[in-house]
Amino acid sequence: MPRRITRAFFGRSVHEVAPDMIGATLLFAGVGGRIVEVEAYHHTDPAAHSFRGPTARNAVMFGPPGYSYVYRSYGIHWCLNFVCEPQGSASAVLIRAIEPTEGIASMRGRRGMADERLLCSGPGRLCEALGITDTHNGLALDAPPFALFAPSSPVDVIAGVRIGITKAAEKPWRYGEKGSRFLSKPFPAIRRRP
């Protein structure tokens, strides 16, 4: 039987929680799959929405850990985060890619496409596939419609620089499952200095 992840799991450093999310199963109203890519955002990090202090948009990030933070990206997409650390730290893990396992037919319907590899391979794509919008901002992650389960076996986690940001772009706070076909982008191979 898979072990449920509860809110208490998120009351730690975002840099510990983020790699721990790789291989966990995320379900939203019974639809979802295996988390294969995330990024960590810390309140001292210029790339984080919470960096400049609380606002109406990021209020959930300043609340207790174990809740969803959903924001609109580029005026078009929704992106899902898990709030971490003790209350007030305003740190979160961005969920960037899922390997679809449950409710694939409904994901295909919402995304209007057949290619399973592209259903949830990106933060905007996975919110569309799971039907997550701003109405799901600030919900507890251990109660319906959310459900989270720990990996059933050890996961091979790799790290790299985050994607799509300009501030603090060098921080290696992107985590993924090594070799997954469902990453939003590949992790560059480690290469030696020429």
Place this chain on the structure above:
DNA sequence: TGCCCGATTAACT
């Protein structure tokens, strides 16, 4: 009040 730009994506050339 106005302006710039982004934790993206899909459709181009």
Place this chain on the structure above:
DNA sequence: GTTAATCGGGCAA
């Protein structure tokens, strides 16, 4: 590789 779509947040004025 490049770019349009699309709009609210955050800051300057």
